[in-house]
Amino acid sequence: MIENFFDIKPRLVRLDKEVMEECRPYFERIDSISDYNQMKVLKAFIDNGISARHLVGTTGYGYDDKGRDGLDRLFAQIVGAEDALCRYNFMSGTHTLTVALFGVLRSGDKMFCATGTPYDTLHGVIGIDGSKCGNLMEYGVKYDQCDLLPGSLPDIEKIKEGCRDAKVCYIQRSRGYAKRKALSLDIIKQISDAAKEANPDIIVMVDNCYGEYTQTREPLRYGADLIMGSLIKNPGGGIAPTGGYIAGRKDLVELCGHRLTAPGTGREIGCSLDVMREMYLGVYFAPMITANALKTSIYASCLYEKLGFETEPSYKDDRNDIITSISAQNRENVIAICRGIQAGSPIDSFAAPEPGDMPGYDSQIIMAAGAFTMGSSIELSCDAPLRRPYIAYMQGGTSFAASRAAVLMSAQKVYDINNK
Numbered sequence: 001m002i003e004n005f006f007d008i009k010p011r012l013v014r015l016d017k018e019v020m021e022e023c024r025p026y027f028e029r030i031d032s033i034s035d036y037n038q039m040k041v042l043k044a045f046i047d048n049g050i051s052a053r054h055l056v057g058t059t060g061y062g063y064d065d066k067g068r069d070g071l072d073r074l075f076a077q078i079v080g081a082e083d084a085l086c087r088y089n090f091m092s093g094t095h096t097l098t099v100a101l102f103g104v105l106r107s108g109d110k111m112f113c114a115t116g117t118p119y120d121t122l123h124g125v126i127g128i129d130g131s132k133c134g135n136l137m138e139y140g141v142k143y144d145q146c147d148l149l150p151g152s153l154p155d156i157e158k159i160k161e162g163c164r165d166a167k168v169c170y171i172q173r174s175r176g177y178a179k180r181k182a183l184s185l186d187i188i189k190q191i192s193d194a195a196k197e198a199n200p201d202i203i204v205m206v207d208n209c210y211g212e213y214t215q216t217r218e219p220l221r222y223g224a225d226l227i228m229g230s231l232i233k234n235p236g237g238g239i240a241p242t243g244g245y246i247a248g249r250k251d252l253v254e255l256c257g258h259r260l261t262a263p264g265t266g267r268e269i270g271c272s273l274d275v276m277r278e279m280y281l282g283v284y285f286a287p288m289i290t291a292n293a294l295k296t297s298i299y300a301s302c303l304y305e306k307l308g309f310e311t312e313p314s315y316k317d318d319r320n321d322i323i324t325s326i327s328a329q330n331r332e333n334v335i336a337i338c339r340g341i342q343a344g345s346p347i348d349s350f351a352a353p354e355p356g357d358m359p360g361y362d363s364q365i366i367m368a369a370g371a372f373t374m375g376s377s378i379e380l381s382c383d384a385p386l387r388r389p390y391i392a393y394m395q396g397g398t399s400f401a402a403s404r405a406a407v408l409m410s411a412q413k414v415y416d417i418n419n420k
């Protein structure tokens with residue numbers, strides 16, 4: 001079928017059929033997770049009495065904004081939280097994590113990261129990159145971390161030691177762009193149990209970016225006190241145009257509300273303009289959209305494994321984020337993969353991504369993205385630093401059928417340059 005529309009050679013068309021067959025049991029598992037999550041979301045809409053008046057916006061201060069407050073309550077129920085802030089006013093995942101960290105930590109407190117060096121953009125927020133833009137360390141917050149052990153397992157002894165005098169134990173669920181695995185909910189539970197055994201008052205915060213709806217539960221049931229994420233990843237369903245969420249213990253969410261707006265004002269203000277319909281629609285679609293991204297990830301792993309490339313996770317592995325890393329072996333393959341993904345994207349399919357320099361990175365980066373929302377990574381995208389060991393990171397895919405075609409196009413490009 002795909003060959004009726006795109007220039008995919010017979011050998012790859014055959015491989016595609018084989019891959020679809022092989023992936024079937026893993027797709028079925030994704031469908032059952034997604035069905036469960038969709039019921040959970042529907043139930044929350046019904047329980048919270050969401051109605052047409054929630055979908056229209058307000059202006060100005062936004063006092064008594066029904067849509068805004070309804071969305072907070074709805075999201076809290078979905079992720080199993082006492083309370084939540086689910087708002088378009090968060091400008092990115094990094095901004096959301098920043099509000100949460102500054103909301104909870106005070107001068108003299110210690111933040112302990114149990115999962116190695118956090119995601120790149122957090123370095124400047126904490127201050128571990130030596131920058132001075134008003135980061136946590138400049139405000140007197142102390143920071144320490146321990147690495148994951150081989151196999152991406154937590155170092156329980158070091159975690160207990162580090163958490164004894166810490167205010168916050170910080171966990172990053174997704175691999176981000178590091179050479180490690182995404183953490184399962186059971187591992188998150190092990191870390192939070194160790195942290196709380198060493199220090200019963202500790203606050204466990206989880207960077208949940210890319211992890212939402214990959215399982216039937218979120219980390220709050222596994223010992224987390226607060227979870228944070230971006231709405232242009234899984235939980236915005238590809239429709240929320242921007243935003244983020246903080247969810248968990250009521251007292252902590254309240255503190256974050258004061259940091260998001262102004263101390264003393266808190267969560268009571270913030271008009272909703274005209275984005276409420278898209279926010280609710282995105283939250284409603286998110287389980288289904290995440291399932292499409294997971295199927296794309298499984299499909300890409302299987303296809304590239306059959307073409308002789310190592311991938312992480314493998315198509316057989318359980319998934320806790322939506323990222324697939326492909327060991328592309330050399331520069332040419334990395335570029336070919338990204339160009340194929342771009343060529344199979346709905347927006348800017350005609351563009352050919354070029355490696356370029358990016359602030360904050362020590363090598364050239366190539367990025368493929370043809371998304372409706374700028375920077376959205378629940379939509380299919382692929383990026384890679386052009387340095388050894390030449391790993392391409394692929395994520396997202398709001399429509400599995402379309403993303404499957406794009407992944408096949410990337411494989412065709414790789415095949416072409418290696419079989420001239």
Ligand SMILES: *Cc1c(COP(=O)(O)O)cnc(C)c1O
Nearest residue numbers: 092093094119174176209210230
């Ligand atoms: C994407 C991501 C972030 C930061 O989100 P931005 O929207 O890029 O600022 C933080 N942590 C993890 C694990 C992420 O995947």
